[in-house]
Structure formats: structure tokens, C-alpha cells
Amino acid sequence: YDIQKAMVARRSHLPAQTRDGSRISVMGNIELPEEVVSVLDHGGDGIGLYRTEFQYLSRPDFPGEDMLFDNYKDVIDVMGTRPVTIRTLDINGDKAVNYIRDSHELNPALGLRAIRYCLQKPEIFKTQLRAILRAAAFGNVRILIPMISGIEEVDQTIRLLDEAARCLEQQGVAHKRDIPLGIMIEVPSAVVAADILAEKVDFFSIGTNDLIQYTLAIDRGNRHVAHLHQPLHPAILRMIKRTCDVAREKGIPTYMCGEMAAEPLYAPILLGLGVDELSMNPQAIPLVKDAIRSIDSKDIDDFMNAVMGMTTPDAVEALLAETYGAVVNKIEHLKQE
Amino acid sequence: YDIQKAMVARRSHLPAQTRDGSRISVMGNIELPEEVVSVLDHGGDGIGLYRTEFQYLSRPDFPGEDMLFDNYKDVIDVMGTRPVTIRTLDINGDKAVNYIRDSHELNPALGLRAIRYCLQKPEIFKTQLRAILRAAAFGNVRILIPMISGIEEVDQTIRLLDEAARCLEQQGVAHKRDIPLGIMIEVPSAVVAADILAEKVDFFSIGTNDLIQYTLAIDRGNRHVAHLHQPLHPAILRMIKRTCDVAREKGIPTYMCGEMAAEPLYAPILLGLGVDELSMNPQAIPLVKDAIRSIDSKDIDDFMNAVMGMTTPDAVEALLAETYGAVVNKIEHLKQE
């Protein structure tokens, strides 16, 4: 198996393309600037999700603009012209910042988190936005907003971005305002209202962990309901499809950065649903790239017609195993090594 | 105003029909058998939601079958031939039963509740199902299952109902198996997969409180995010519409029993979306009936086209006030008295 693994590692530095030659970007998720090396080592085409909570969690108070800027620039410098997708502060129940008071909530997953929190604390949010716009002058930066539930939150974010840019302009600080603005598709209403949201943003990024959690009303950390956490639930597949369909219609791409993207087994379905780019923990990149290479787009339409006709997660999983069983076995085997 | 109120009270005992004569059932929600009188006094056409948690909450251990049967029969006897919709046990975070251990959950709203709990405790569930089937022999009973997220839960429920009926049959106990089985539409996946679910059930009942909560990822009890709890959010209106459209296509009716149903102001929208029956706290019945009488179905199509074109809750609300302002003012006025 050493030879096989070495080949996977070598191939990880080639582009991920299906047998018939259509290319998909396979990106890395990171939390710390240091992890950027691992993304490159594993053949990542860029950073699909740079989580920015750590800089807020590791300190006794809110980080300053320069410190944030340095963190972002560290990542951008290493990535060169490759995309770096910086997600704005996504504090929530399980990542509570301990110097934020008043955070006792009965259902933190349904509480004041992410963009909701940022819009209630515009000064803290603007500090981060300024740092991002400044760092953007040095590379290929995208900005990604978590937990968007409706168009007002997008409008408010754009206003704050404009304000931050105007301020930097007046102060003569180097920055770049004209960067792609995207939103996480993870609150069910964002899927249902995707056509409205697409008018105002440059890309979607599906966050499957939260999307599954809210769509099925299942806390993914709760073992009592873990059996109901089903990525292949027909409702989840339909929501991903709707997001991709609407995005295509509106001329914007759909990315994915939840755990679902990291599962090689799901690659045929995700491509079939129309996802344009997958982002995952760096270690998962080589095997997902390999899974993509085993797919022929010609087969996908028939496969997806069958998948979308299934009424239970189990039926989808059985069909997946039947159709892509060889790939699955090979890849699962390598994962276990 | 006394005369006006007396007129509303008198009219509450007439059927609710629009100006052009289409009839809508306006039903009452109850928790205790005693409340059934209030439903009749306020002109309710039946019980749209009989919550059955109280019999579990008021005791040191699980209630027995006979006690449950007596409770259900008390309600049915008073209602005569009018429908009585019994919802099976919907225990959850904010209604925790204190003799149920192991219930510490970080996000109880996304945890082991309602049908999920019942399917993990089939003996407890079957006791309730037996009591319902026995009571059904005495009136016009519908059974309603909360928190359905997928078809497997419906299949399992039907199996348990069949088992309970078979057992009663063997024991020679009077009962009725052939009663309408409905599901709450309150988990987003149930809306998305409504066509699949409709194949197995006789009616839908939209629970707007939870549907809004999950669709917008907003805990309705959390004041920090209360401003985001928007019944007129375009995503919510679309989900209600989709539920009604699918149900009509499949030949089953759609009811509604959340707080949204109790707001006279929303009656034109709910009728326009295609809801077939509204259920609410008994006190709200007379004014909702009055609101329905002020509507002319001829105007509804144009109004709904405009509503469904709006992109924000505020825009929908403004249009509603503009179009049905007179009704709204009159009714709000009476409410404050």
C-alpha cells in the first residue's frame, strides 16, 4: 500500500478532473495561518474556508485590526494567486468567547451567533472587515459571511464593507474593496430564498454541517439524535441541488465547505448536484481528488436521476455503493491505512 | 364598542366564509379537556390541536392507558361529530418531563423530542396510541404526529398504530383504526420532502412556531434574536405555499395550528397561500372568523402575486397593511378592548 499511497500523494498535486476532463477546485479549510502549509502539501487549490474565530478565542479581549491583518496576510502571502476565502467571525454556542457576557442561551445553535452577533456589534465587525480589505490588497481574497438568513443581513454587511473601505480610503491605507462577497448557505431560509440572495452576492458556500442540523432539526453534537443526522436525506440533497440550480441561473458559483465535502464517497453526488468547488480539512484533499478522477460526467446524469428518485437516505446510500462501489472500497481502504 | 363586540360574538357561531362564499374551518387549540367548552363558546368548528403533554407533566410517572383514554373521551364526547385532532406526545426542551432522566441537552430544541422520543420508547408510545384508537370509537378523531423529519418516522408510526390496533382487536376492546393520520409540518425537511410524505398521510398541519424557528435558525424564546423571528419572511411564505401546493396535488388538506393562524391580520395571506383550516387559542376564533368574512377571494390572486414578489418581511407587512388596512385597524381595535 505504500506505493499506492505515494501515488495518491503525487496525484494530489495534479488538478482534480473527471475522466472526461471537467475540472473541480479542491480547497482546504484552515483555522490557523500555520495550517496553510498542510493545504499546499496535500495539493489544495486554495483556501475554501479560513475560520477566523481562533484569533478571538485565544485572547483575553477583542483582537486589534493590525493583529488580524497580520494573520490574514500570513495566509495570503503563502497562497500567492490562489484564492483565500476568509469567513467573518462565526462565534456560536460551542465556540463561546469567554469575555462576551450575556451569552447564556437555552439553544445556542439557534441564538445570537455569527453575522447576527457581528451586526449587533458593528465596531467589532468593522475592525475585522478593515483587516480583511487591507489584506485583500496582497492576494486573491474572497469574503464569506456565515449564518445569513435573509437579504437584510446581506444589505447591512455591504453597507459596513462600504463604510470600512471609505474610511481606509480617507486614511490613505492600502486596501482592496472589489473582492468577491459570498454567503454561507447553512440556514434553511437561505436555500428557500436563494434567488433573492443571489442578486446581491458573488458566490454561495454551502455549510453542510449547519444546513443538515437546521433542516432536520438535529443537534449534530447530541448522541441521542445522532442516528437522524443524515447527509443523504432527500431533503438535504434537494436543498443542495436547488442552491446550485439557482446559482447557475444567476451566474454565480456554488462552493461547499462542510464535512460532506470531505467524504470521497459523496463526490459523485456533489458533482452531480452541481457543486463547483469543494473545501475540506487538508488531509482529505488527496482522496477526494482521486474520487473525482474516477468519475465520468457521462454517467452522472443517469445516476443523479436515480438518486433524486429515492425517498430515504438508506436507499441513496445503497445506490451510491452499487454504482461507485469500486471507488468507495478502494478509497475507504486507503483511509484506514 | 360593546355592541360591536356582541356582534362579533354572535357572528362567531356562524360559519367562517369569505364574501364570495368559500368556507374555512376555524378550530381551537386545547391542552386540557376543560378547555373544550371555551372552543365551543367562541364558535370553534372543532379541535385542530389537542396537546397531550399535560397528562405526562402533571404526574410523578407515565400515565396509564385508561387515564389517557378518559381524557381523550371527555373531549370527544363534548365535541360530538366535530373533528378532534389529537397530537401525540410532543415533549421537548421547554416542557421536559421531570421523571425522564438523561435529558441534559445543549440544544434541546434540536434534540430528542416528540416523535423521536416516542419511537425510542415504543411501549410508552403504544400506550398512547391504544388510548387514542379506543377513544376514536366515540367520535371524529384525527391523529397528528409532531416533528416528523422524514418518511421512516411515518412508516414506523404506522407500524406501531397497526400493532396497537391488532392487539386491541385480539383483546376484544372497542376501538377504531381507520382514522385520519396527519403529520406536523414544522421541521424544514418535511416541507422539502412534502411530496414523499404526502403519499403516506391523510393531512398536513403546519406548526408555524417551530417551522419559523428551524427555518430561520432562531430560538423564539431568545430575546437576543427575537427581531429575526419573522413570520412574513419570504422563505416562510414560500414554505407554507409549497406545503399547500403539494398537498393539493396529492389530494390531502393542509391545516395550520401555530401562532400565525391566530393573527387576524394574516388571514388573507394564509387563505391566499392555500391553507384549508386554521386552529388557534379559542379566544382568537371570533376575530379570525371576522377577518375571513372581510376577504373576497376574487382579490386574493392579485394580492398574493404581489406578496410573493416581495423580498423582505417589512415589504410584505407594508403591502398587507395597505391592502387590508381597514380590516386590520378594525380588528386590532377590538383586540385592545
Ligand SMILES: [Mg+2]
Ligand atoms: Mg456554520
Ligand SMILES: [Mg+2]
Ligand atoms: Mg412544534
